[in-house]
Amino acid sequence: MKSHSAWGTSKNLVKFRIPTSDNLVPIRLDIEIDGQRFRDAFTWNPSDPDSEVVVFAKRTVKDLKLPPAFVTQIAQSIQTQLTEFRSYEGQDMYTGERVVPIKLDLRVNHTIIKDHFLWELNNFESDPEEFARIFCKDMGIEDPEVGPAIAIAIREQLYEIAVQSVTSAKESRISKKGRRAGEFFSASKTGGNAVDLVKLFGNKSSVIRKRKEWDAYEPLVDLLSNEEVDALKAREERNIR
Amino acid sequence: MATDAKSPSTPNPEPSAGKLITDAPTPTITIDLPPPSDSKANPGTASATATLTATPTSAAAAATVTVRTHPEPLSSDSDIIHIPSYSRWFSWNSVHECEVRFVPEFFDGRYPSKNPRVYKYYRNAVIRRFRENPSKKITFTEVRKTIVGDVGSVRRIFDFLEAWGLINYTGSSKPQLKWEEKESKSATATLQGGDAAGGSGTNVTVSKSKPCSNCKGVCSFACFASDKRDVTLCARCYVRGNYRDSSEFKRVEISEEAKTDWTDKETLQLLEAIMHYGDDWKKVAEHVGGRSERECVTHFVNLPFGEQFDGPPESAELDSGLSSQNLSRPTKRTCISPLNDSSNPIMAQAYFLSTLVGVDVAEVAARAALAAASALGDGKLKECLKLSSGAPKQQETDIASNSDDPNSMEEALAEARLQLEKEDEELEEAISGIAVQTKEFEDYIIQFEEFDLQMERKRQQLQQLQNLLFVDQITLSFHKTPVPPKAGESVGDGVKSD
Numbered sequence: 022m023k024s025h026s027a028w029g030t031s032k033n034l035v036k037f038r039i040p041t042s043d044n045l046v047p048i049r050l051d052i053e054i055d056g057q058r059f060r061d062a063f064t065w066n067p068s069d070p071d072s073e074v075v076v077f078a079k080r081t082v083k084d085l086k087l088p089p090a091f092v093t094q095i096a097q098s099i100q101t102q103l104t105e106f107r108s109y110e111g112q113d114m115y116t117g118e119r120v121v122p123i124k125l126d127l128r129v130n131h132t133i134i135k136d137h138f139l140w141e142l143n144n145f146e147s148d149p150e151e152f153a154r155i156f157c158k159d160m161g162i163e164d165p166e167v168g169p170a171i172a173i174a175i176r177e178q179l180y181e182i183a184v185q186s187v188t189s190a191k192e193s194r195i196s197k198k199g200r201r202a203g204e205f206f207s208a209s210k211t212g213g214n215a216v217d218l219v220k221l222f223g224n225k226s227s228v229i230r231k232r233k234e235w236d237a238y239e240p241l242v243d244l245l246s247n248e249e250v251d252a253l254k255a256r257e258e259r260n261i262r
Numbered sequence: 263m264a265t266d267a268k269s270p271s272t273p274n275p276e277p278s279a280g281k282l283i284t285d286a287p288t289p290t291i292t293i294d295l296p297p298p299s300d301s302k303a304n305p306g307t308a309s310a311t312a313t314l315t316a317t318p319t320s321a322a323a324a325a326t327v328t329v330r331t332h333p334e335p336l337s338s339d340s341d342i343i344h345i346p347s348y349s350r351w352f353s354w355n356s357v358h359e360c361e362v363r364f365v366p367e368f369f370d371g372r373y374p375s376k377n378p379r380v381y382k383y384y385r386n387a388v389i390r391r392f393r394e395n396p397s398k399k400i401t402f403t404e405v406r407k408t409i410v411g412d413v414g415s416v417r418r419i420f421d422f423l424e425a426w427g428l429i430n431y432t433g434s435s436k437p438q439l440k441w442e443e444k445e446s447k448s449a450t451a452t453l454q455g456g457d458a459a460g461g462s463g464t465n466v467t468v469s470k471s472k473p474c475s476n477c478k479g480v481c482s483f484a485c486f487a488s489d490k491r492d493v494t495l496c497a498r499c500y501v502r503g504n505y506r507d508s509s510e511f512k513r514v515e516i517s518e519e520a521k522t523d524w525t526d527k528e529t530l531q532l533l534e535a536i537m538h539y540g541d542d543w544k545k546v547a548e549h550v551g552g553r554s555e556r557e558c559v560t561h562f563v564n565l566p567f568g569e570q571f572d573g574p575p576e577s578a579e580l581d582s583g584l585s586s587q588n589l590s591r592p593t594k595r596t597c598i599s600p601l602n603d604s605s606n607p608i609m610a611q612a613y614f615l616s617t618l619v620g621v622d623v624a625e626v627a628a629r630a631a632l633a634a635a636s637a638l639g640d641g642k643l644k645e646c647l648k649l650s651s652g653a654p655k656q657q658e659t660d661i662a663s664n665s666d667d668p669n670s671m672e673e674a675l676a677e678a679r680l681q682l683e684k685e686d687e688e689l690e691e692a693i694s695g696i697a698v699q700t701k702e703f704e705d706y707i708i709q710f711e712e713f714d715l716q717m718e719r720k721r722q723q724l725q726q727l728q729n730l731l732f733v734d735q736i737t738l739s740f741h742k743t744p745v746p747p748k749a750g751e752s753v754g755d756g757v758k759s760d
Contacts, residue, residue: 043412045412063406063407063412063413064411064412064413065412065413065414066412066414066415069412069414073414073417076417077413077414077417080402080403080417081402081403083401084401084402084403084404085401085403150410150411153410154410165391165407165408166407166408168408168409168410169406169407169408169409169410169411172410
């Protein structure tokens, strides 16, 4: 490929998958029946048979003592997300040296986490779960539910980016038929995310971050009291509605 | 005992064993050994006793361990965790072979992310979580929210651990839904693993035909009867209906085998069914009626099988039904042979009779029958019958000498002779009928042949006439020579069309 783009020198087409060591799908559930709200997020292995979906839904409903109407809803929601994921699976996406910023901004029970870091998209060995585990250990987070939440947040963002790269690959293929010279337009769409490593790590600058950027990239973990939690919850629900 | 030797009285580093986030497993695990007290084994020793099953130390321990078939009541000391004896292989740091068997996805290398290390992490995390609060049952959803990983695998590990009593093993005496699963799982484990020395960790027995008033199903497990409300519930409905708190319900367990023995009729049915259906125990159970599959199997296995081989070889040779009727009915009876072939009534009867008379008599009768059958082929019918009747006469005298009742013998003799003669006559009639019919057929055939001949002749005549006609037409056309070619063609056409 003779184009020069923000993606660096190599650009190869790979079959779609989440660019982590295990190809897990992040699933988010947000179901409301009769005023009862069920929100959840977890990772699912898409190679599990579909019968697992119903089993899981039933188990969850039983464990949480939800009304049984939730079972079908949960199962459906999981299925749609899975099929969406699978619809991308046959297609190609671009990989290359892409480093993307990932933002964490979540509240799990009483803990607030805010973080901002860079993640390499091309590294198919990357492991958000491992990252989450180490994060919790380093930050001394006691709530065991935080780890999975972090992993899921990272995965979701990676998923989004992967999806974007699939669509961009499609578009660029279409555009090639129109014999455009370069793929700058597609690069600009998704390349906004990517950080230009060449610029950053050119001969003049060093690998170490500049001091003024430290605050932006520092992880922030906060424990809230009950009232603050309630206040935040109320605000979130207002935003959603 | 390894535990006694190695456990120095180091005080437990953590005050309450439950709260931990670090990776080091808490040293509060015990396996239920006979002197329970509060022997706190270090994780090292726990693994040592678990993995070294063949060493003499643990053999000594095993000797003293009574195989617990029912769970122990949970002590109030939260530092002791009880697990069933069939799970004593568990250790924090290693993976046992039955884990490899039951959760193979982590060990077959198909997914790079699913490896034993990850498996251990999931498993230890689940168990740790449970042991933080061992008196409370932990649900899958609680656990999976705290584990970083895909929920499908976590669920499978959770089910596996629960089935083996490593989590949610509260040891209460009330029956719970999980018992069924545990029983079936431990039953399969005994079949496969050989580690489940504890067998089914329950003392649930089966009661027969107690319908539950709630779900109208048969209570196969313990039922709960309430005299106050006059209601019988199966274990499932009891649990589901949240009756646990009410004290009205009494637990009723009925031991099945002690109450109802297998009657002869049932045994017969069972064996018939086995003959028909072979290994399909479901159908066998249906055929017997009123017995579950398991009971059928256990009873079948326990049956004495000496009686099986009394009759069949002899009866197989009795191919002539005639001789079977010659065996008179003695009054003494031997045991009923179970393997009646009820599909062929004659054979069944022959079989039955042959078993009644005893081995020697049946042998002689069989030989006589064989001789009769081979002689039949030559066409010496009557002689054969006499032969065969001669043999049973011999046997009848034998029987008469053995039997207690000579009068009935003579009657039976006369009856048999009468029947013989009747059969003779019938045979003759049948044969003559056949002869007549064959004659008729021959006549018909002769007639048809004649007709055929006539037809041939007629056809030949017709052919000759046709030829003559053809000749006439040609001569006619020659006489009309000055005729123009058109007419000649038309005449020619006319000739051709004939």
